[in-house]
Amino acid sequence: MKSYKMSAALLGAAMLFAGCSSSSASTSSSTTSSAASATASSAAASETNGSESDVKIGILQYVEHPALDNATKGFEDYLKDNGYADASIDFKSAQGEVANCTSIAQKFVNDKVNLIFAVATPAAQAAANETKEIPIVLSAVTDPADSGLVKSNEKPEVNVTGSSDLNPIEAQFDLLQEILPDAKTVGLLFCNAESNSVFQINLAKEECEKRGLEYVESSVTDSNQIQQVVESLNGKVDAIYVPTDNLMAESMATVSQTASQYGIPCIVGEEGMVENGGLATYGIDYYKLGQLAGAQAVSILNGDSKPEDMAIEYLATDECTLTINKKAAEKLNIELPQSVLDRAVEVEEED
Numbered sequence: 239m240k241s242y243k244m245s246a247a248l249l250g251a252a253m254l255f256a257g258c259s260s261s262s263a264s265t266s267s268s269t270t271s272s273a274a275s276a277t278a279s280s281a282a283a284s285e286t287n288g289s290e291s292d293v294k295i296g297i298l299q300y301v302e303h304p305a306l307d308n309a310t311k312g313f314e315d316y317l318k319d320n321g322y323a324d325a326s327i328d329f330k331s332a333q334g335e336v337a338n339c340t341s342i343a344q345k346f347v348n349d350k351v352n353l354i355f356a357v358a359t360p361a362a363q364a365a366a367n368e369t370k371e372i373p374i375v376l377s378a379v380t381d382p383a384d385s386g387l388v389k390s391n392e393k394p395e396v397n398v399t400g401s402s403d404l405n406p407i408e409a410q411f412d413l414l415q416e417i418l419p420d421a422k423t424v425g426l427l428f429c430n431a432e433s434n435s436v437f438q439i440n441l442a443k444e445e446c447e448k449r450g451l452e453y454v455e456s457s458v459t460d461s462n463q464i465q466q467v468v469e470s471l472n473g474k475v476d477a478i479y480v481p482t483d484n485l486m487a488e489s490m491a492t493v494s495q496t497a498s499q500y501g502i503p504c505i506v507g508e509e510g511m512v513e514n515g516g517l518a519t520y521g522i523d524y525y526k527l528g529q530l531a532g533a534q535a536v537s538i539l540n541g542d543s544k545p546e547d548m549a550i551e552y553l554a555t556d557e558c559t560l561t562i563n564k565k566a567a568e569k570l571n572i573e574l575p576q577s578v579l580d581r582a583v584e585v586e587e588e589d
Contacts, residue, residue: 293325293353293539296346298365300358301334303487304510305403305524309357309377312528313535320536332361334488339364347372353535356400358484359385359434366398373538373545376400377531378524380434380482382550391550399538399548401530403482405507406558407438409520410479411445413560414505417518417578418477423452425475425502427468427493429485430457438481438507461489465496472500480516482507490514498569509561513585517570518562518578522553563587 295317299306310329317325328351332338343364346354354374356362362376366387377400379385388394391402414421426442428435439455446453454474456467464486471478478497480486486493487510494515497504506516508524530551537543562582567574574582 290322290324293322294349294351295322295325295327295353295355295535296342296349296351297327297329297355298339298342298346298357298361299329299331300339300361301484301488302331303484304513305482305487305508306357306378306484308510308524309403309528309531310355312525312530313355313375313377313532314528316529316532317536320532322536322539332364334484336360336364340368343368353539355531355535359387359432360484362387362398362400366396370397372397373535374398374400375531375535375538375545377527378403378482380404381437384437385433388550393547393549395546397545399534399545399550401527401534401551401553403434403508403522403524403527404552405438405482405522406520406555407441407445407481409555409558410505410507411442411449411451413518413520413578414477414479415449416575417505417572418503421451421476423454423475425454425456425471425478427456427458427471427478427480427486428483429459431459432483432485435481435483435486438483442479442481458485461485461492464489464492468493468496468502469500471497471502475502478502478504480504480506480511482521487511490516494566498566501570503566503570503572509559509585512561512563512566513587515566515587516563517566517572518560518574518582520558520560522558526557527553559583561585 299310330342332342339361347369354365354372356365356374356376358378362379365374374397380403382388383391387398388396424446426439428439458464458467490511491514494504503517506519508519508521512519534548560582562584564584565587
C-alpha cells in the first residue's frame with residue numbers, strides 16, 4: 239500500500255503550538271517543580287519492584303467509541319505481552335462527562351495506583367490536575383503541549399508522557415481532492431469544547447487556504463446540535479471534513495446519515511468514523527497508538543525511564559491507512575478513483 243508522508247510543515251505546526259517558558263523566573267520555578275516531579279514519579283514507579291500482580295494501573299477513558307477503545311486495547315495487550323499480564327487493571331469510562339473524569343482520577347489517586355493511562359484530552363487533563371506524583375501515560379491527545387499537559391512535546395518535564403494522535407491532515411486533504419476534484423467549499427465540523435479538535439481545525443483551515451478551497455466552520459457544543467448544524471450546511475459545501483473529535487466519533491452515525499440525505503460526502507479523521515458512514519480517511523491506527531503508550535508504560539513501571547524525560551511519541555506515516563466505505567460511496571453516487579481503490583482498505587459499514 240502506498241502511503242502519504244506527513245509534511246514537515248504539519249509537524250512543525252504541532253511543535254509551534256507547544257509553547258515554552260519566557261522568563262528566567264519561570265524557568266527557575268519550572269526547573270524546581272520538574273525536579274520535585276521527577277523524584278515523586280520515580281518513587282511511584284519504584285513501588286512496582288515486587289511481583290507484577292502487585293502493580294495497579296488505572297485506565298481513564300473519556301468516552302467509548304472505536305478509536306479510543308482500540309487505543310485502550312493496544313495498551314492492555316502490550317502490557318500483557320511484556321511482563322504485566324498479572325497486573326491489576328481498573329478500567330473506567332467517563333461516558334463523555336468531564337466531571338466523571340475528575341472523580342475517576344481522584345479514585346485512582348486514592349487507590350494509590352502505580353500508573354494512570356489516560357485516553358483522550360479531557361481524561362489526561364483530569365488526571366494531571368489530580369496528581370503530580372503518579373506517572374501518567376496518555377494517548378489519543380493531539381497536542382499535549384497545546385493542551386497544557388506537558389512543558390513541551392520533546393521533553394515533558396512533568397509526570398506525563400504518552401502518544402499523540404496528530405493526524406496527517408495534509409494527506410487527508412490530498413485524499414479529499416483526489417476523490418472529489420470538483421469540490422470548492424468544505425465544511426469543517428467539530429466540537430468547540432475539545433481543544434484537540436480546535437487544534438486540528440486550525441491546521442485544516444491552513445490546508446484549505448493553501449489549496450484555494452473555501453471553508454465553512456461549523457462547530458457544536460453537544461450532540462443535540464449535530465443534526466441541525468449538518469443540515470445547515472446543505473447547499474453551502476461540497477464536502478465535510480471531520481477531525482479526530484470524540485463527540486463526532488461517538489455521533490458519526492448521525493453526522494453521516496444527515497449529510498448523506500443532502501448528498502454531502504464526509505472525509506473523516508479515523509477508520510472508526512468510516513465504519514459509521516464516513517466516505518474515507520487516511521488515518522492512524524489507534525491500536526498501534528495504544529501499543530506505543532504501552533511501551534512507555536512498561537519502561538516506566540520497570541524503572542528504566544521517567545515520564546518527565548520521555549518525549550511524546552507519534553506513529554510513523556507509513557503506519558497510516560487509507561480506508562474507504564464503498565457503501566457510503568454508492569449512497570452518494572460517487573465513483574471512487576481507481577488510484578484510491580488500488581491502495582485502500584475497504585470497511586464494512588456498521589448498521
